[in-house]
Every structure is written in C-alpha cells, then in structure tokens.
Amino acid sequence: MLRLLQCEYIKLKRSKFLLIGILGTLIVPLFVYVKAIINYLSNPEMVMSLFSLYDNAFMFLMLLFAPMVLTILYAWIISREYTDGTLKNIFVIPVSQTIFFCGKLLFLAILTFMFMLISWLEILVLAFLCNCFIPVTELTIPSIIFFLIKMLLGGILLFATQTPFIYFTIRTRGFVAPLIAITAVILINVVLSSSGVAGFYPWSASYLLISGHLSRQSCPKEISISIILIMCLLGIIASLLRFKKEEIK
Amino acid sequence: MSDYIIETKNLTKMYGMGKSVADLNIHVQKGRIYGLLGRNGAGKTTTMKMLLGLTQPTTGEVLIWEKPLRGNERKILPRIGSLIEAPSFYPNLTATENLHIFATLRGVPNPHAIKDALDLVRLPYKDKKLFSQYSLGMKQRLAIALAIMHDPELLILDEPINGLDPIGIAEVRSFIRQLCDEKGKTILISSHILSEISLLADDIGIIDKGILLEEESLAKLEQRSSKYIHFTISDTAQAARILEQIFDEKQFLIQDDYNIRLYNLNLSVTKIVSVFIENGLEVSEAHTCGDSLEEHFKRITGGEGIA
Amino acid sequence: MGIFCFLFSAIALLLVIYSITTVCKVKKQISEMLDILADIKSGNGNRRILAKTHEIVAPLAYEINNIILLYENKISILRQAEEANKRLMTSLSHDVRTPLTTLIGYLDAVHKGVVIDKERDDYIEIARRKSHDLKDYIDVLFDWFKLNSNEFVMKIDMIEAAELTRNILIDWIPIFENRQIEYDISIPEQPFWARLDPDGYMRVLNNLIQNVISHSHADKIGISLCEFENCIKVQLSDNGIGIKNEDLKHIFERLYKCDKGRSEKGSGLGLSIAYQLTEKMNGKIIAESEPTKGTIFTLIFPFAI
Structure with a gap:
C-alpha cells in the first residue's frame, strides 16, 4: 500500500492539475479576508474575529470551492489512468483492482487533508498578518487547534461526499460527467443552503455540520451524518464493483 | 504432460453479439517464438489480452505453465513481460520515472534493472525528456523496455515493431531472436505483416475473423512452400x-x-x-x-x- | 509523567507490531523464493526472483539471480553449439547420401544386368568418377571439420606471394584450356613478401578458382596480383552468371548453396573453407557480383614487415 502511495506521488510530478488545485484553495481564504476587510472599513465598530473568518471560509470552501476543485483533481487522477492507457501496464504486474482502487482512494483522502491543512494554515497566517493592522479577536491557541480539528473533520466530510463523482469518473472513464454533476450539485447547494431541508442534502449538510449551523435546521445531526455516510459507502462500493469489472478494451 | 507454455482451450470472446475470438486453441512451445498472424481486427489483440487476464474470456480457458490463469494471476503474471497495443505511460514523467513506478510495484531481478532495460532498447537512462515529448518510435522502445525489465520467461508482444523506423525494426527483430536463441525465452508476438513473422517466428498461427485457421511450424510451412x-x-x-x-x-x-x-x-x-x-x-x-x-x-x- | 508512560508504551506497541508484520512478510517472501528455487532446480533457468529495491530480502534475491544468470549464459553457449552441430549433421547426411545413393544406382543397374556391353562400361566409369568425387567431398569435409575444431595447424612463414601464385596457376592453365576458358593472368615480376601459410594460401586460391569453374559458367577468367594500401591484393574475376544479391551475403557460410540440388559436384564448403583460412592468415576476402555480368573475389593480405 505504501508503495502504491509512493507511486501515486511520483505520478503527480510536474502536473499542472495539482498546482491549479493548490492555487484554487489559496484563493478562498484571500477572498474571505478581502470581504472581511471591506466589511471592517465600511463598518469599523464590527469586530473581526477568528471565528467569523473561519466561518466564512467554511462556507465558501465546503459549499462552493472545495467540491469543485476536489472533483476536478479526483477525476483527473482517476481518469488519466484510462486516457493514458496505463491500467493495462498495472494490471499485468499484477496489482489487483481492489488494492489499486484502495490505494487511489487513500491517496485522494490524503490530498484532501493536505488541501484543508493548507487552507487552515493560510487563514491563520493571514490572521496574524491582519492582526498587525486590524485587531483580530479569539486568536488563541485553543481556538486555533479547535479550527484545525474542524478543518480536518471538514476534510473527512468533503472526501465522503465526493465518492459518487469517483463512480461517475470510473463509469465514463473521463472527467466531463463528474464535472457536470458537481456543477449541478453546487448550484443546488446555493439554492438550498438557506432553506430548511439543507440538512438532508449531503453536500450542504456537510457544511452545516462543520459550521455548527445545523442546529438552526429542523434536521437532526444523526440523520445528516447517516445520510452522508450511506452515500459515501454506496459511492465507494459502486465504484469498486465497477472498477473490478474493468476490462481493457 | 504437454510442453506448452501457453495453451488455450476453446477460447472465445463475445463483444455484444459478434464473436471477436472463436474457439481458439493455440499452443506456444517452450523456447520458441510463436507468431500470431492476422489482419487488423482479426482478434490478435483480444487474444493476447485474454492471455494476460486483461479481459475475461466469455468461454474457454487459458493455461499458462500448465496452470489456469484465472486464480493464479499473482503467480503467473510476474513471469510474463507484455506489450499490448499502443505504448502507454504517464506523459508528465520521464522514461526512467515511468519505469521506476512499475519497478516499484512489481520488483526487479537486480538493482540496475531499469538502466539495463533502457540500455537494451537504446534509450538514455535518467534523461530529462518527458514521455510526452517522445517520438512514436521511442515510445515503442520504452514499452519494450518495460516488457523486458524484470527479465521474464515469457514475452507477449502485440505488434512490437509498430512505429519503428527500418533500422529500429531490424534491431528489435534481432533482439527478439537473440532473447529466444541465447536466453531461451518463450515469445508470443503478433503482426499483420507476413514477411515480419516469417523472418522471426518458429511457429505460426494464422488467425482470421477470430478463428485460428492454421497452426504450424515455419520450417514445415517453408518446406511446403519451396x-x-x-x-x-x-x-x-x-x-x-x-x-x-x-x-x-x-x-x-x-x-x-x-x-x-x-x-x-x-x-x-x-x-x-x-x-x-x-x-x-x-x-x-x-x-x-x-x-x-x-x-x-x-x-x-x-x-x-x-x- | 503519565503522558510519557503512555507515549512510551504506544511506541513500543507500534514497534512490536511493525516487527511482527516484517517477520511475516519476510517469511512469506522466503517461502516464495523457495518455490522459485525449486522451479529453477528442476531446470527452468529463466526464472527470476523479483524483489523491490528496499526490501530486506532484495540483496539475497539479486545475488541469486546473478548466479543463475551466470550459469544460464554458459549453458546457453553450449546449447547453441549443440544446436548448430545437430543442424550440420542433418545437412551433411543429406549431402553425403545424395551422391552415394546415385552411385549405388549405377552399380545396382550394372549388377542386375539392366545395361550391357558399352553402356555397362560407361556406367562403371560414371560410378568410378562419382566415388572419386565423393572421396574429394569427404576430404573437404574433413578439412572443414579440422578448421572448425581449431585442429588445423598453420605454418605461417615469410612467403613470396607472386612466385607462389604463379606456381599455383601453372597447374590450372591446362584445365582452363581444356574447358575453353580464356584466362588473363597479370602478376608483376617484383617480389611480394607476406606472412602466409603456403598450403593454406594454395587452398584458398584453388577453392576460389574451382568455384568459378564449377558454378559460374564463365568463359573468361582474370587473375591479378598487385599492391593495394600496403597490402597484397589478389583479384579473381569472371564473366559468369554472377551471384544474386541476397545470396551474396551468405556465400561464405557453411553449406550455403545458391541452388538447392545437391547431386552436382560441389560441397558448399569450398568458399567457407577459403573464408576461414583467409581469416586465420589475417587476410580478408570480399565478394562482389552483378548477376549475369560476373563476380569478383578479392583477397587482401597485409605485407610482411
């Protein structure tokens, strides 16, 4: 397994997609800060708190940006094995389909955590920078660690809600279908996020769970979590079954 | 007890309603070059994919080293080197990095296997050039390097001379002949070019529309045809x-x-x-x-x- | 303090788990290696043990592979020699069988009284000639075997090549005249000293001339000797049927014949012997030909210093 991860890492060398992904995750915190500073300038008595910064970042990341970026990255990492035709080289080694698939999943999960960590770190660095000019409240070690844990939990939820797109990628062997699907999902996210049923919709539910806004909804926490979990498992099982049937045409 | 390295029993592959390969019985003997000859679309590649477990046969069985391939892939496949259809590698990596990936996953017979394989096909070791910048001939050479990197006993090569220039063809041809004559490897190659097969193979199987029309040693065929x-x-x-x-x-x-x-x-x-x-x-x-x-x-x- | 205790035991646990998995993995690999070695022991020298570079067993696997490869290469050389000999034996048995059987055919005809009187005598004469041819062929074969098993003893000395060539050609002139072949011999008066085995040189030249007479259907033959880039160049040209390009590459190979029939005089060994002898005398032999126009054989020997 370690070797598979190592190989996945080598495969990313010089790839533009990874760079695009990282740049993409860097944009969200910047955007959050620009918004907060404009807010502050027009309304100086408003306090800029670490909580509000992270809260905003969660919203943009979990509802809009991260699903998009991750889907593109996931789809590319999986579909390239088809488009480059390298699967036939791997299957004859032999690496079993199941192990190869699990290796990919694990690698994608690690990538997701890496992105969340980058976002967390960027917000933090920017908060300290900002603190030099505009006071940022709640800048304490416990709250920093609290948000780190939240970010990582967010990573888990993001990964869990991505599995259906992995299935689409494997099914269509390309990354057009998952891209269309994720666009639709995000549009619905935007529509639903303020309505009462958002807790039943896995993609907005994961945001609500992390940001703690779920309590405002009628949907209990347990139901949201189980919906996400079931979808994740279904996605993984469907993908694996599909991948195991894979024949090199 | 047969001496066949590869033996297929009524191997059949259906795609939709059509039969891509029908009741194929081929026999590849140890230490010989078996040439699978047929026009494009005759079922050569499908056959080879079934021999490597890349596609499952609809009916029939593949025996390699007298064991059924199905269920024994982990034991059988590491002893085979293969090249199927177009050479496929990661375009953003160099030749050495590409081989390194497959060497890491499979294991190698000696620590300098990657360099040896690249030397054999005359590609530079640790070159900066990316696979995407390679010419078709160089890609094909890299694919051959991948097939021989782990010094396998059996080589399954699908149209190995595709895309090579005349000098490259001659080189690859003598190299394949050498692998068989000097090292005693068993080799299955396919081609749609009769002259190529007749220059290289010891045994010939002629396949047309998925059916094996004839299987005979070249010596016998030539004797018959002189x-x-x-x-x-x-x-x-x-x-x-x-x-x-x-x-x-x-x-x-x-x-x-x-x-x-x-x-x-x-x-x-x-x-x-x-x-x-x-x-x-x-x-x-x-x-x-x-x-x-x-x-x-x-x-x-x-x-x-x-x- | 409690935290340290916890950390310590956690690390210890991890280490134990790690070593157990490693031992299990190595055990599995060793049993796989034993399987492979059993296969190799039963004669499959092409089997290799594959190992990832960082594995514990890797150096061992690589060393075993190395040893197998070493022996396999030695066996392979022997096997190839054996193959070549086998092919040669089949080929030779046909080559001896065809003239011998034909010869028997004539003697049988005489013996059974199929032919009488003059025709009977003719048959006996043919049989006598054929047995001589067969003897000549077997002589050539013997030479060829000696050459190939490196038992042919060469006595390389300082030799004056021009005089030697003239002496060899003197014996051929009546044969040329007998067969109505025009000949043009140009050998300069000055001496040409070279390190040659006179007997070997004679055989080379004789074989080449014999080849022209028996196969080229030429009616003109030219033999010249001259200096060429510090070497002696002996050239033998004819205006016969020539040799096809695809045949030209193979004419110095043993038993190669442009025509498939084997009853005609000619062993298929003459040129091969000439080639090997020339090589042994540090010379070179080159054949150029144009079908229907003729063939040129060139011998090049370095001057003696």
Missing part, C-alpha cells in the same frame, strides 16, 4: 540414376531410401513417373510443391491475403 517435385518411390538409387541418365538432371536431393526431391520444375511429372514405372520402380507419390508463403496464406485466409 518449389520442388516430391517423389516417394521404391528405390531412390535407381531413380537417381534414371534422372541423371535419361533426363540429364542433377538438381535433386535424396532424403532417405524412399523420398527424393527434384528442384527443376520444368520437367513433366507425368513423364518422369512413366519412365520410373517403365524401369520397374513403384511410385507411390508424386506431387509438385509450388506455393509461395504468400500464396499459401492467401489460399487459407480465403483469397484476400495478408499484407
């Missing part, structure tokens, strides 16, 4: 004397006490036979063997021939 008149008679010594004395013909070869071959096709077979009989010889067989390889293939593939 031009001569073959006689089976009771006394070759007298036959030789008669040929020299009456027909003034010296171009013949006596195989044993009963078989003689005449290399002058201008003589009339009936006349020779009647003279033999006049002289008290019993002629049990007389026929002209005059098909060239091409003509032979044309006949058995139903007239259209193979490039």
Whole structure:
C-alpha cells in the first residue's frame, strides 16, 4: 500500500492539475479576508474575529470551492489512468483492482487533508498578518487547534461526499460527467443552503455540520451524518464493483 | 504432460453479439517464438489480452505453465513481460520515472534493472525528456523496455515493431531472436505483416475473423512452400540414376531410401513417373510443391491475403 | 509523567507490531523464493526472483539471480553449439547420401544386368568418377571439420606471394584450356613478401578458382596480383552468371548453396573453407557480383614487415 502511495506521488510530478488545485484553495481564504476587510472599513465598530473568518471560509470552501476543485483533481487522477492507457501496464504486474482502487482512494483522502491543512494554515497566517493592522479577536491557541480539528473533520466530510463523482469518473472513464454533476450539485447547494431541508442534502449538510449551523435546521445531526455516510459507502462500493469489472478494451 | 507454455482451450470472446475470438486453441512451445498472424481486427489483440487476464474470456480457458490463469494471476503474471497495443505511460514523467513506478510495484531481478532495460532498447537512462515529448518510435522502445525489465520467461508482444523506423525494426527483430536463441525465452508476438513473422517466428498461427485457421511450424510451412517435385518411390538409387541418365538432371536431393526431391520444375511429372514405372520402380507419390508463403496464406485466409 | 508512560508504551506497541508484520512478510517472501528455487532446480533457468529495491530480502534475491544468470549464459553457449552441430549433421547426411545413393544406382543397374556391353562400361566409369568425387567431398569435409575444431595447424612463414601464385596457376592453365576458358593472368615480376601459410594460401586460391569453374559458367577468367594500401591484393574475376544479391551475403557460410540440388559436384564448403583460412592468415576476402555480368573475389593480405 505504501508503495502504491509512493507511486501515486511520483505520478503527480510536474502536473499542472495539482498546482491549479493548490492555487484554487489559496484563493478562498484571500477572498474571505478581502470581504472581511471591506466589511471592517465600511463598518469599523464590527469586530473581526477568528471565528467569523473561519466561518466564512467554511462556507465558501465546503459549499462552493472545495467540491469543485476536489472533483476536478479526483477525476483527473482517476481518469488519466484510462486516457493514458496505463491500467493495462498495472494490471499485468499484477496489482489487483481492489488494492489499486484502495490505494487511489487513500491517496485522494490524503490530498484532501493536505488541501484543508493548507487552507487552515493560510487563514491563520493571514490572521496574524491582519492582526498587525486590524485587531483580530479569539486568536488563541485553543481556538486555533479547535479550527484545525474542524478543518480536518471538514476534510473527512468533503472526501465522503465526493465518492459518487469517483463512480461517475470510473463509469465514463473521463472527467466531463463528474464535472457536470458537481456543477449541478453546487448550484443546488446555493439554492438550498438557506432553506430548511439543507440538512438532508449531503453536500450542504456537510457544511452545516462543520459550521455548527445545523442546529438552526429542523434536521437532526444523526440523520445528516447517516445520510452522508450511506452515500459515501454506496459511492465507494459502486465504484469498486465497477472498477473490478474493468476490462481493457 | 504437454510442453506448452501457453495453451488455450476453446477460447472465445463475445463483444455484444459478434464473436471477436472463436474457439481458439493455440499452443506456444517452450523456447520458441510463436507468431500470431492476422489482419487488423482479426482478434490478435483480444487474444493476447485474454492471455494476460486483461479481459475475461466469455468461454474457454487459458493455461499458462500448465496452470489456469484465472486464480493464479499473482503467480503467473510476474513471469510474463507484455506489450499490448499502443505504448502507454504517464506523459508528465520521464522514461526512467515511468519505469521506476512499475519497478516499484512489481520488483526487479537486480538493482540496475531499469538502466539495463533502457540500455537494451537504446534509450538514455535518467534523461530529462518527458514521455510526452517522445517520438512514436521511442515510445515503442520504452514499452519494450518495460516488457523486458524484470527479465521474464515469457514475452507477449502485440505488434512490437509498430512505429519503428527500418533500422529500429531490424534491431528489435534481432533482439527478439537473440532473447529466444541465447536466453531461451518463450515469445508470443503478433503482426499483420507476413514477411515480419516469417523472418522471426518458429511457429505460426494464422488467425482470421477470430478463428485460428492454421497452426504450424515455419520450417514445415517453408518446406511446403519451396518449389520442388516430391517423389516417394521404391528405390531412390535407381531413380537417381534414371534422372541423371535419361533426363540429364542433377538438381535433386535424396532424403532417405524412399523420398527424393527434384528442384527443376520444368520437367513433366507425368513423364518422369512413366519412365520410373517403365524401369520397374513403384511410385507411390508424386506431387509438385509450388506455393509461395504468400500464396499459401492467401489460399487459407480465403483469397484476400495478408499484407 | 503519565503522558510519557503512555507515549512510551504506544511506541513500543507500534514497534512490536511493525516487527511482527516484517517477520511475516519476510517469511512469506522466503517461502516464495523457495518455490522459485525449486522451479529453477528442476531446470527452468529463466526464472527470476523479483524483489523491490528496499526490501530486506532484495540483496539475497539479486545475488541469486546473478548466479543463475551466470550459469544460464554458459549453458546457453553450449546449447547453441549443440544446436548448430545437430543442424550440420542433418545437412551433411543429406549431402553425403545424395551422391552415394546415385552411385549405388549405377552399380545396382550394372549388377542386375539392366545395361550391357558399352553402356555397362560407361556406367562403371560414371560410378568410378562419382566415388572419386565423393572421396574429394569427404576430404573437404574433413578439412572443414579440422578448421572448425581449431585442429588445423598453420605454418605461417615469410612467403613470396607472386612466385607462389604463379606456381599455383601453372597447374590450372591446362584445365582452363581444356574447358575453353580464356584466362588473363597479370602478376608483376617484383617480389611480394607476406606472412602466409603456403598450403593454406594454395587452398584458398584453388577453392576460389574451382568455384568459378564449377558454378559460374564463365568463359573468361582474370587473375591479378598487385599492391593495394600496403597490402597484397589478389583479384579473381569472371564473366559468369554472377551471384544474386541476397545470396551474396551468405556465400561464405557453411553449406550455403545458391541452388538447392545437391547431386552436382560441389560441397558448399569450398568458399567457407577459403573464408576461414583467409581469416586465420589475417587476410580478408570480399565478394562482389552483378548477376549475369560476373563476380569478383578479392583477397587482401597485409605485407610482411
């Protein structure tokens, strides 16, 4: 397994997609800060708190940006094995389909955590920078660690809600279908996020769970979590079954 | 107990309603080069994919080293090197990095296997050039390097000379021949070019529309296709004397006490036979063997021939 | 303090788990290696043990592979020699059988009384000639075997090549005249010293001339000797049927014949012997030909210093 991860890492060398992904995750915190500073300038008595910064970042990341970026990255990492035709080289080694698939999943999960960590770190660095000019409240070690844990939990939820797109990628062997699907999902996210049923919709539910806004909804926490979990498992099982049937045409 | 490295039993592959490969029984012997000859789309690649477990046969069975491939992939596949269809590697990596990935996953027989493999196909080791910048010929060479990197006993090569220039073709050809003659590897190659197969293979299987039309050693095929008149008679010594004395013909070869071959096709077979009989010889067989390889293939593939 | 205790035991646990998995893995690999070695022991020298570079067993696997490869290469050389010999034997048995059987054909005819009187005598004469030819062929064969098993002893000395060539050609002139072949011999008066085995040189030249007479159907033959880039160049040209391009590459190979029949005089060994002898005398032999126009054989020997 370690070797598979190592190989996945080598495969990313010089790839533009990874760079695009990282740049993409860097944009969200910047955007959050620009918004907060404009807010502050027009309304100086408003306090800029670490909580509000992270809260905003969660919203943009979990509802809009991260699903998009991750889907593109996931789809590319999986579909390239088809488009480059390298699967036939791997299957004859032999690496079993199941192990190869699990290796990919694990690698994608690690990538997701890496992105969340980058976002967390960027917000933090920017908060300290900002603190030099505009006071940022709640800048304490416990709250920093609290948000780190939240970010990582967010990573888990993001990964869990991505599995259906992995299935689409494997099914269509390309990354057009998952891209269309994720666009639709995000549009619905935007529509639903303020309505009462958002807790039943896995993609907005994961945001609500992390940001703690779920309590405002009628949907209990347990139901949201189980919906996400079931979808994740279904996605993984469907993908694996599909991948195991894979024949090199 | 058979000596076959690869044996297939009624191997069949259906795609939709059509049969891509139908009841194929091929037999690849140890230490020989088996050439699978057929037009594009005849089912060569599908067959090879089934031999490697890349596609599952609809019915039938693949035996490799006398064991069914299915269920024994982990034991069998590491002993095989393969090249199927177009060379496929990660475009954003160099040749060495690409090979490194597969070496890490499979394991190698010695620590300098990647370098050795690249040297053999004359590609530079640790070069900066990316796979995407390679020419088709270089890509093909890299694919061959991947196939031989772990020094496998059996090579399954699908159209290995595709995309190579004439010098490259000659190099690869002599290299494959060498692997078989000097190292005793067993090799299965496919091609749609008759001359290529006839230069390289020891055994030939001709496949057309998914059906194996003929499986024969090249020596036998060539023997059958060289031009001569073959006689089976009771006394070759007298036959030789008669040929020299009456027909003034010296171009013949006596195989044993009963078989003689005449290399002058201008003589009339009936006349020779009647003279033999006049002289008290019993002629049990007389026929002209005059098909060239091409003509032979044309006949058995139903007239259209193979490039 | 409690935290340290916890950390310590956690690390210890991890280490134990790690070593157990490693031992299990190595055990599995060793049993796989034993399987492979059993296969190799039963004669499959092409089997290799594959190992990832960082594995514990890797150096061992690589060393075993190395040893197998070493022996396999030695076996392979022997096997190839054996193959070549086998092919040679089949080929030779046909080559001896065809003239011998033909010869028997004539003697049988005489013995059974198929022919009488003058024709009978003719047959006996043919048989006698054929047995001589067969003896000559077997002599050539013997030479060829000696050459190939490196038992042919060469006595390389300082030799004056021009005089030697003239002496060899003197014996051929009546044969040329007998067969109505025009000949043009140009050998300069000055001496040409070279390190040659006179007997070997004679055989080379004789074989080449014999080849022209028996196979080229030429009616003109030219033999010249001259200096060429510090070497002696002996050239033998004819205006015969020539040799096809695809045949030209193979004519110095053993048993290669442009025509398939084997009853005609000619062993298929003459040129091969000439080639090997020339090589042994540090010379070179080159054949150029144009079908229907003729063939040129060139011998090049370095001057003696």
